[in-house]
Structures are given as C-alpha cells and as structure tokens.
Amino acid sequence: MEYLSPLIGMNLAELESVAAGCGMPRYAARQMADWLYQKRVAKIDDMTNLSKRARATLAEVYCTGREEPLKRVSSADGTVKYLFRGASDRDVEAVMIPDHDRCTLCVSSQAGCRMNCAFCMTGRQGFHGNLSAAQIINQILSVEESESLTNVVFMGMGEPTDNLDAVVRAIEILTATWGLAWSPKRITVSTVGRPDGIRRLLDMTKVHLALSVHSPFGSERADMMPVERAYPVAEVIELLRGHDFAHQRRLSVEYTMMKGKNDDIRHADALARLLRGTDARVNLIRFHPVPGYDEKAPEAGVMTAFRDRLNALGITATIRASRGEDIDAACGMLAGKEKKG
Numbered sequence: 001m002e003y004l005s006p007l008i009g010m011n012l013a014e015l016e017s018v019a020a021g022c023g024m025p026r027y028a029a030r031q032m033a034d035w036l037y038q039k040r041v042a043k044i045d046d047m048t049n050l051s052k053r054a055r056a057t058l059a060e061v062y063c064t065g066r067e068e069p070l071k072r073v074s075s076a077d078g079t080v081k082y083l084f085r086g087a088s089d090r091d092v093e094a095v096m097i098p099d100h101d102r103c104t105l106c107v108s109s110q111a112g113c114r115m116n117c118a119f120c121m122t123g124r125q126g127f128h129g130n131l132s133a134a135q136i137i138n139q140i141l142s143v144e145e146s147e148s149l150t151n152v153v154f155m156g157m158g159e160p161t162d163n164l165d166a167v168v169r170a171i172e173i174l175t176a177t178w179g180l181a182w183s184p185k186r187i188t189v190s191t192v193g194r195p196d197g198i199r200r201l202l203d204m205t206k207v208h209l210a211l212s213v214h215s216p217f218g219s220e221r222a223d224m225m226p227v228e229r230a231y232p233v234a235e236v237i238e239l240l241r242g243h244d245f246a247h248q249r250r251l252s253v254e255y256t257m258m259k260g261k262n263d264d265i266r267h268a269d270a271l272a273r274l275l276r277g278t279d280a281r282v283n284l285i286r287f288h289p290v291p292g293y294d295e296k297a298p299e300a301g302v303m304t305a306f307r308d309r310l311n312a313l314g315i316t317a318t319i320r321a322s323r324g325e326d327i328d329a330a331c332g333m334l335a336g337k338e339k340k341g
C-alpha cells in the first residue's frame with residue numbers, strides 16, 4: 001500500500017502549502033484545519049465544503065492521520081488506559097483521568113525513553129522511537145472522551161524535551177485559534193530537566209512546566225536518574241529561578257516518594273532549600289512498584305509528614321492521588337506493548 005502523509009500534525013502554513021499543491025485556494029487550509037481540529041473528521045471525504053475534485057486530489061497523497069486506539073481498558077476508579085500504534089516495534093499508551101470537573105489526558109511523546117530512570121517502566125524498556133506531532137495529536141483527538149478533555153499533560157511515555165519539535169508542534173496545534181484553540185494553561189509538560197529543551201519550551205510556548213526531581217541530593221538523584229550526571233538538577237533550578245513563573249505559567253516539581261529512600265525530613269528540608277526563590281509547587285507522587293526495582297511506596301502518614309514539612313517551610317506541596325493502578329496506568333507504569341510478528 002502506498003504511504004499517505006497525515007494532515008493532523010500540520011500547522012496552518014503547512015496546510016496552506018498542501019492546499020496550493022493540490023490546486024486549492026489558500027482559504028481551503030483554514031477549512032481543512034477546521035475539519036481536522038474542530039470538527040475532528042477521520043476521513044478526507046468528510047470535509048464536505050471542499051469540492052469533490054479537491055478531496056479526491058488530496059486523498060491521493062494525504063490521509064487525515066486519525067488512528068483509532070488499538071485497545072481501551074477501564075479502571076475501577078474511572079481512569080481509562082488507551083493503547084495506540086507507536087514507533088518501530090512498540091505501541092504507546094495514553095491515560096484519561098477524570099477528576100470532578102476535570103478530565104485530563106496523559107499523553108506519550110515517545111515509544112520508550114532514552115533517559116533510563118531506574119524506577120520507570122518506560123525507561124526500563126529502552127528507546128524505540130519518537131512520536132510524530134500527528135501521533136501525539138491523534139491521542140488527543142481519538143480517545144472516546146476527546147470532546148470533554150479539559151487538560152493535557154505530557155507525562156506518559158517518553159521525555160518531551162528529547163522530541164521537542166514534535167511536542168512544540170502539538171502544543172501549537174492545541175493552542176492556535178485555527179487548531180483546538182485551548183488556553184496553554186490547560187497543558188503541562190513534564191521533564192527530567194534538560195536545560196536546552198527547557199529553554200526552548202519556555203521561549204516557544206506558554207504551557208506549564210513540571211520538573212521531575214525525586215531527590216534534592218545530586219549523587220542520590222544520579223543513581224535513580226542518569227540525566228543528573230549530564231545536567232545536575234541544582235543547575236536546572238538555577239535556570240528556572242531566573243524565569244518569571246509568577247503570572248501566566250506554573251512551575252511544579254514532581255517528587256516520587258520511595259520508602260526509606262527519599263521520604264524523610266532531611267530530604268524535605270533539602271528540597272525546600274533547593275526550591276527557595278522559585279515559586280515552584282511540589283507534587284508528591286506515591287511510588288508505583290515496577291518489576292526489577294526494589295523500592296516500595298511509603299506509608300500515607302510519612303507522605304503527609306513530608307508534605308506538612310514542606311508547607312511549613314513555605315513550599316506549597318500536595319499529595320497527588322494515585323489513579324489507575326489496577327490497570328497499570330499510574331505514573332511510571334506505562335509500558336506499551338511489543339508488536340508480534
């Protein structure tokens with residue numbers, strides 16, 4: 001079968017060149033964007049305000065790029081995990097998390113991950129390829145709850161700063177008036193903290209940033225997260241300290257708590273020192289045990305004491321509710337699936 005290029009994942013300028021290439025007027029680009037990102041059609045033939053001839057010409061080279069999920073699994077707590085076609089031999093997962101009046105989709109940016117964090121299922125499977133902007137946007141458009149999503153978090157499989165062009169393009173499509181027209185305040189990108197990527201993300205978008213810290217001590221963090229050796233978290237925080245997060249965008253810190261490893265008052269105090277002067281809020285995440293990594297989750301009381309200590313030291317901290325554990329959909333549990341044959 002001949003390969004057709006996907007239209008989702010294209011911005012307005014690219015849709016304009018597609019229109020020109022297919023002999024359509026320039027305004028057809030906006031019509032296509034409207035069909036793709038607002039009306040969310042899955043077939044070019046459904047773009048009924050384009051002439052039949054234009055649709056036929058378009059369909060010779062392009063497809064919408066919409067792909068149905070391969071699988072949908074529901075958790076007892078309402079969380080839903082989706083499996084999508086990914087890159088090379090791996091599929092990727094997206095997780096829909098309903099919460100009162102919010103409906104958040106946690107999307108993947110890569111199949112696997114190169115960062116090799118010891119405690120993360122995605123990291124443990126290695127790197128299998130970047131997702132295209134079309135594949136990222138497809139997760140958002142093709143889940144059953146697409147129309148009712150209120151938030152998107154790049155906290156699924158992969159390190160967004162390692163596939164930044166596609167991530168920034170997806171954010172452009174999500175926020176542009178010709179795209180989904182979302183406020184950037186509805187989007188959060190989570191990163192292990194590669195300074196070049198963070199700088200670009202801050203320059204090119206207005207989304208919220210979440211930094212995965214997990215230990216305020218360099219050598220301990222390096223044991224869990226090899227990226228620490230290349231980019232010490234203290235230097236990343238220094239970079240962020242110089243940026244004004246006060247108004248439009250929010251900086252948060254992800255801190256996955258492991259019993260007896262990073263959950264005592266010494267860690268809380270050092271974390272508070274590290275974050276002083278940054279406006280960062282801390283999200284405390286209970287560790288989700290994964291095969292091959294020996295740590296356990298702390299008791300609830302230990303997490304509360306840690307949170308209270310941070311709050312007492314002037315750092316806003318909250319404990320993030322753990323969701324979708326029964327279907328392996330919680331933070332760090334996403335593994336996708338190896339394709340057979």
Ligand SMILES: C[S@@+](CC[C@H](N)C(=O)[O-])C[C@H]1O[C@@H](n2cnc3c(N)ncnc32)[C@H](O)[C@@H]1O
Pocket residue numbers: 119120121122154155156157158159160190191192210211212254255256285286287288289290331332333
């Ligand atoms: C899977 S990562 C994806 C985004 C990005 N790569 C990052 O690390 O920030 C999202 C969050 O899940 C956390 N996480 C990974 N494995 C976990 C586990 N086993 N238990 C709890 N949280 C985990 C990560 O540390 C990170 O804060």
Ligand code: SF4
Pocket residue numbers: 113114115116117120121122123124156157158159192332
């Ligand atoms: S925690 Fe994030 S950066 Fe680390 S391996 Fe998992 S997905 Fe990659």
